[in-house]
Amino acid sequence: MQVLTPHVYWAQRHGEIYLRVEISDAQSLSIGVEENILHFKGQGHGAKGENEYEFSLEFLKPVKPEVKHKSTQRQVNITVKKQEHVWWDRLTKQEKKPLFLAPDFDRWLDESDAEMELREKEEKMNKINTESRVRKDPFLGLKKGFLFMYNLVQFLGYSWIFVNMTVRLFILGEDSFYDTFHTIAEVMNFCQMLAVMEIINPVVGLVKTGVMPAFIQVMGRNFILFVIFGILEDMQYKPVVFFVFYLWSMIEIFRYPFYMLACIDTEWKLLTWLRYTIWIPLYPLGVLAEAVAVIQSIPIFDETKLLSIPLPKAIGTSLSFSYILQLYLVIMFLGLFINFRHLFKQRSRRFRTKKRKAN
Numbered sequence: 373m374q375v376l377t378p379h380v381y382w383a384q385r386h387g388e389i390y391l392r393v394e395i396s397d398a399q400s401l402s403i404g405v406e407e408n409i410l411h412f413k414g415q416g417h418g419a420k421g422e423n424e425y426e427f428s429l430e431f432l433k434p435v436k437p438e439v440k441h442k443s444t445q446r447q448v449n450i451t452v453k454k455q456e457h458v459w460w461d462r463l464t465k466q467e468k469k470p471l472f473l474a475p476d477f478d479r480w481l482d483e484s485d486a487e488m489e490l491r492e493k494e495e496k497m498n499k500i501n502t503e504s505r506v507r508k509d510p511f512l513g514l515k516k517g518f519l520f521m522y523n524l525v526q527f528l529g530y531s532w533i534f535v536n537m538t539v540r541l542f543i544l545g546e547d548s549f550y551d552t553f554h555t556i557a558e559v560m561n562f563c564q565m566l567a568v569m570e571i572i573n574p575v576v577g578l579v580k581t582g583v584m585p586a587f588i589q590v591m592g593r594n595f596i597l598f599v600i601f602g603i604l605e606d607m608q609y610k611p612v613v614f615f616v617f618y619l620w621s622m623i624e625i626f627r628y629p630f631y632m633l634a635c636i637d638t639e640w641k642l643l644t645w646l647r648y649t650i651w652i653p654l655y656p657l658g659v660l661a662e663a664v665a666v667i668q669s670i671p672i673f674d675e676t677k678l679l680s681i682p683l684p685k686a687i688g689t690s691l692s693f694s695y696i697l698q699l700y701l702v703i704m705f706l707g708l709f710i711n712f713r714h715l716f717k718q719r720s721r722r723f724r725t726k727k728r729k730a731n
């Protein structure tokens with residue numbers, strides 16, 4: 373039996389090559405890619421009647437070795453995946469087009485149309501994913517709405533704190549250090565009491581993150597705010613209050629808008645970068661400022677005996693709270709290590725995911 377060449381029609385997309393081989397009732401098909409060359413062999417009814425047909429094509433650029441093919445009554449459809457999602461100027465390595473090869477005008481798109489088709493496919497996939505997410509969780513809208521409002525309130529609170537402290541710093545200079553607590557504490561107390569929600573959110577599944585980092589963060593801050601500053605009036609006039617409050621607010625004016633955008637599936641690259649980068653200097657500085665506050669409060673707790681722990685008469689009168697504070701200083705730096713590592717992981721995950729999406 374003569375070995376003949378069939379009519380072959382081709383089209384491309386950014387990621388695939390489509391070939392349509394005009395052989396009807398094809399049998400004994402042998403189709404494969406070796407060293408970037410497609411080899412085709414098969415029996416059937418083609419341009420020269422019932423015969424064995426074969427052809428080879430060396431592709432212009434690297435393709436994946438796996439070949440998908442499907443025979444119908446009238447033809448054999450072959451799909452080959454490109455190694456790189458790029459547009460090719462032609463199909464074959466050789467410049468001169470083989471005589472048996474022609475464009476498949478049923479599937480032919482030029483580069484811009486193919487890009488548009490790709491975008492439409494991606495939008496359709498995103499829509500399906502969003503719909504399936506909503507179908508999976510009918511309360512998703514309510515949860516996102518609640519989180520959005522929570523973040524908005526925190527953003528407004530911390531923005532007020534940051535702007536208020538900045539304006540007072542410019543107007544009063546160092547004098548603003550001494551009455552920061554009495555100017556800011558009400559709003560700070562409100563924001564930090566509300567921040568307890570950030571321990572509950574991961575527990576009830578409102579956000580996908582660890583409970584421990586949030587517990588350390590919120591409880592660590594509230595210990596400083598409500599115990600060290602809140603109970604000791606002598607601490608409320610110290611400049612360390614200014615530095616602690618300012619360092620806390622500097623991250624929150626970026627973190628909460630970042631979360632607000634996340635609630636509406638939106639992202640601003642600069643805000644993401646700020647949210648996952650400025651904590652690097654701010655976190656150690658914040659813990660350092662808090663440690664200074666704890667150390668400054670120790671002699672006051674010794675003197676006032678506030679929160680001292682009464683001891684049985686046999687042992688002595690009472691255990692000064694300053695011993696607890698000395699232990700707390702160690703816990704603070706453990707908490708700093710845990711949360712620093714957690715935030716570093718979050719940062720790497722976020723920027724690694726973005727890099728993967730960009731490729």
Ligand SMILES: CCCCCCCCCCCCC[C@@H](O)CC(=O)SCCNC(=O)CCNC(=O)[C@H](O)C(C)(C)COP(=O)(O)OP(=O)(O)OC[C@H]1O[C@@H](n2cnc3c(N)ncnc32)[C@H](O)[C@@H]1OP(=O)(O)O
Nearest residue numbers: 579581585586589591592623631634651654658704707718
């Ligand atoms: C008396 C008891 C004492 C207990 C021990 C105390 C030890 C004390 C140790 C030190 C205390 C803390 C000191 C602290 O005050 C120092 C400072 O704050 S200094 C200023 C700088 N600070 C910071 O930068 C920290 C800011 N805070 C945080 O980043 C978070 O609180 C933290 C828990 C540390 C990390 O947040 P999270 O784990 O949530 O990571 P992500 O932000 O990446 O979020 C993960 C995903 O969840 C989504 N998410 C989270 N929250 C929300 C929200 N409110 N709304 C919507 N979405 C949210 C987020 O979008 C991420 O989603 P995805 O994974 O899809 O990207």
